Amino acid sequence: MGEVKEVKLYGFVFSGYCTMVHHALKLKGVAYEYVEEDLQNKSQALLKLNPVHKKVPVLAVDGKPVAESLVILEFIDEMWKDPPFLPEDPYKRSKVRFWADFVYQKLVPGTYAIQNTKERSNRRQSRDFIENLSTLEDGIQRDLFSGGPFINGVMPSLLDVILGSCRDGFN
Template identity: 50%
Template structure:
């Protein structure tokens, strides 16, 4: 009997892209179910009742939420083309940098691009520091060494989404002069065939994020949601 592998996601989300990319790297066929984030399906709410968020991986009827948790599950379930290293210390380092991306880097960067101008300088400084930390960490072609690994997948947002956000926000924080190593990694990553095939269309993402930015600045709450 064929396996049931479904991804509940959204085309413009780096978090559901992480899951799709991992499945593609493993060669696991899956069905992608596009969620309307303004009107979430009853299935999504059933499968992720705690956070009510995409992505959810459904594997033979069992749902898993939280992209980093899903990535580890994928690596433990389909063992070909491992995305985590074998050595416990290297595995710990990979997990450390994924947490750093999600808990420090991404919130700081998003804030730097999305915050109102008068408060931007401090946010830009913090984002710059985090990016320098990542720049110094990158030793090989990819964070995973010669092939794409967990940290590269978790940094997909930095590789692709940031470029679009910079264009929308008309702010250039990441460029080859300030971050030559990261920018070289971005080139390698987005041109790596399974990545290239799975990224959203740039023009669509540009329109989508442009509209979200306009809506944010037009609203009174100014609450940044990414």
């Protein structure tokens, strides 16, 4: 893509997905402009940058939009190499991606379900969430953990960025 001149993150302050992108950019040392979106009255810029889903986050790099947080996180890792969020080994990289997808498919929807359900079904949703969280912990221990302060060792991985950003929603 060449030398980057302008990076803009279109987001919403209370979005965990936007927080993930913000943390990734900060960890990579990328300077960017943040554009807060009113989700009740979306800007023409957002609608033009993400005409399919019409939602945040959107990362615009020299005017070229990248949408969907997991896609954006992988784009950031490919665009700005240091520190790398994915291991060099293709098998380990696939494991990080697998568990990142698991978080997106099982844990994130679970937090929203718990927050938005009535008391009786909330117990079931909470039980399912705890089972999924246990599955994730076991999987990380088995597939990824190699000592150190982060899941993959001494540097934050894609999964660290995602889980660290989701922390408030999980509480």
